[in-house]
Amino acid sequence: MQEHNSSLVIELSYSDLVIDVGVVTLGEDNRKKMQKTQKNEEREKVxxxxxxxxxxxxxxxxxxxxNKDDHPVEPGLDLEASWRELIQSSDLHTFFETKQQGRCFYIFVKSWSREPFPEDSSTKPRICSSSSFLYCRSGTSALLMNSTEAFKFxxxxxxxxxRRPVNEGAPPRKILTAVCHNISESDLAFxxxxxxxxxxxxxxxxxxxHLVEFKQFSTKNIEKYVKETIPKYISAFANGEGGYLFLGVEDKTKKVLGCxxxxxxxDSLEKVIATAISKLPIFHFCSSKAHVGYETKIQDVFLEGELYSYFCVIRVKPFCCAVFAEAPISWMVKEKQVCKLTTEEWVEMTMDPDPLTFIFFPELTEDFESQLSLSSGPPLCKPVYSSKGLEHKEDLQQHLFPVPLGHLQYTPExxxxxxCxxxxxxxxxxxxxxRPFSRGILILSRSWAVxxxxxxxxxxICEALLIAEHSPPILHTILREQDMDGQRYCTNTALTLKQKLVNMGGYTKKVCVKTRVLCLSTKTHVEPLQGSAFPIDYPLSYSFANTLHMDAFLQSLAVVLLGFRSFLSDQLGCEILNLLTLQQYEIFSKNLCKSRELFVHGLPGSGKTIMAVKIMEKIRNMFHCEANRILYICENKPLQDFISKKNICQAVTRKAFMKEDFENIQHIIIDEAQNFRTENGDWYNKAKAITQREKDHPGILWIFLDYFQTSHLDCSGLPLLSAQYPREELTRVxxxxxxxAYYLRDKLHEIRRKPPPNIPSMSLEMLPEVEWVRGVQGTLKIKKDLTRDQVVTYVTDTCRGLFERGYSPRDVxxxxxxxxxxxxxxxxxxxAMRKKRIVQLSNAYDILGDHIVLDSVRRFSGLERNVVFGIHPKTADPAILPNLLACLASRAKQQLYILWLGDC
Structure with missing residues (x-):
């Protein structure tokens, strides 16, 4: 469906979304004197x-x-009435405040959320709308549903x-019969x-x-009348039990007059009716894809034996899902334009993501805990989850941004x-x-934009976000020299921060981010940059009233800074956010200019690949890099393909890396480096030489590895452990x-007791530091002495049982x-699976596909699934078997089945 853009203008010079609606008459008395057309146009714009x-x-x-009123004026009752319709509440002050500044009038709009309505939040839609254009029958009337009624419907x-069977698109038969002839009214109508x-x-x-409506043709332009009249009645009947619309009957007397x-x-009338009904927007929750069911009959009306007029009856059947008279009217800002939502967008955004839906996604209910509830969040919020046992956003905030008592604290110290x-x-x-601020926190960063x-x-030089009592948030940008573009940069950063706090962090209170641009000159004194005053004077309600207010803001800020798009998003088909651990965030927050080369040793399941992706995003922003300037290298083709689809870098395997020169590459991220080999050459020195081509501006070389998951006995090509400096460790699994995790822990201890000869024993000393995140129930089953046929039967039967419980092939x-x-x-x-009507298999190249992956343990390194079957894992050299088992176990998030053949 075509998307419609509004003529309203988004102002781009503010650190907030500012919409200019042009000239509007204000004040109740002034608006009463206006012509109706102009009054409606102004109300519609606002x-x-x-x-x-x-x-x-x-x-x-x-x-x-x-109007040229010198004294303060109120907007006008009709304008305020349109706002009440949007929020379905008389409490305007919760969402709207106004301020008059000279000839300008400002309306401050808080993001919609259901938080102020705890008593009926479950009945409130997630977005606001001017009209649903969904109709229902109420007695003898076709009534337009308001947003709340539409949401319930x-x-x-x-x-x-x-609840309906997959192939059944029609309503239950007992409802259909009501339209036909089991009820007396329908008998007569039929x-x-x-x-x-x-x-x-x-x-x-x-x-x-409720089943019968009479309408009389009230104009000579019959076709126009029909086109404009029937949509709401068709919508009302189709959304209920069906019914009959009689066109050509006098309402009060029930006399047949016709047209x-x-x-x-x-014939033309019949076509007009068919065209009008075919254009009605519909939305399906089911898979039937059925159209509105109806029959039209044009009947002859005789007067004294002569054909005098035509009588029209439209018989409407109940519809399986939702029929609209027109596309709903709701607006949103998209890419700096005010756009009207399509019917599909409107329904999807209106509907609450029911938590019960997640019973179909066991990985959410079993592995994760919700960090951000959508039941009261702003419309654009996405679900935020963290692994069970990790810190909640409240704990993260208290650790990263605690609000001190009685003073202003600078952090990180x-x-x-x-x-300085x-x-x-x-x-x-x-x-x-x-100096004016006595209590709060000043959060410093080398670049809040990054x-x-x-x-x-x-x-x-740096940027500082001030969160202080009795003040709105203020973002300070400190420049080295005067720069006329500094204010625009600061404004854009503040706007992004404000939008992310609400739409990503779930902040539901009134919020703005003011800006302050300062210049630290090369002289001994400092200067404020001219023109950095904020032009809009926000109401006091946009300032922090107390510590609780600041804590809520900072918790949303923690979600913004630590949140990342979960790998689950591609599997579930909807965007899910996870949060970095404090350990991951500390590494991610490093100054890249001072950490151009870094070795990150991470235990299995500690999030090395996630960190690699996040660091590449940071490199792109910090150094203004295109994707073709950043190179990601791994050992396995499936992992390379998985990263390639993120479009943030070039991704290659080690073998491909050794075949080309990569002249355009400036920064390199290496993942799963413990499994690299030197059979095709010295990959480490080649990578280092590439990143150090520009002597004055060397690139970034970060290497992620885990010696515990080494899957071979050859030389890896990594420098000596003593030369792997600087080095960081990820020890939280x-x-x-x-x-x-317990099984994996045992294997890691076994490796540490007797490491393979190609692994430096000192590299395994991080094991005592390991933290296991507990609290996630899972399954570990080890079956021995099986035949190949028994293995096939066991995998097939177990998968069938998993799918019946809500798992999908992409979990396995x-x-x-x-x-x-x-x-x-x-x-x-x-x-075996075809006999039981189970889905297809594929290799790990298509890791995001809706199928069971069948591949080798080595080629699946760096990837993960909820359920993993390991069939007779073995190696040419027994010394490396514990490493292979550790790698196998670390790939499984919820359930692990290790199936040994009888010859093991």
């Missing part, structure tokens, strides 16, 4: 802007007052569709519908009801000291700026359920030791 901001994280409506239809002719003036002995034959062509030692005058500058996944700006991986075993089990498993 309502569009209000709706768009409510649905897009909040912002400001700016208008120019048409859609929830009922969705639940009915979920009898009239069946007739071929009527007499002019004939009385229809049939009352109007004079000279005013209408019967180490960065503050580092900045590097830049003379910086301490004096910020101390002077902070922290928010935006490009960095040259010449920025977050992936595996408890029983799998079957891993073997060699390629020849892959080929054998592919044939046998496919034959």
């Amino acid at each position: 309502a569009q802007a209000a709706c768009a901001l409510l649905n897009s994280g909040g912002g400001v409506i700016r208008l120019e007052m048409a 859609l929830k009922t239809k969705k639940r009915a569709a979920e 009898h009239i519908f069946q007739r071929d002719r009527l007499e002019h003036g004939e009385i229809l002995h049939l009352p109007e009801s 004079v034959k000279e005013n209408v062509n019967r 180490s960065l503050w000291k580092e900045l 030692s590097e830049h003379e005058g910086l301490e004096e500058l910020l101390s002077k700026e902070m 922290d928010l996944n935006l490009p960095a700006k040259q010449g920025v 977050v992936r595996n359920a408890d029983k799998i 991986a079957v891993l073997v030791s060699t390629q020849s075993e892959v080929e054998y089990y592919e044939y046998e498993l496919l034959r």
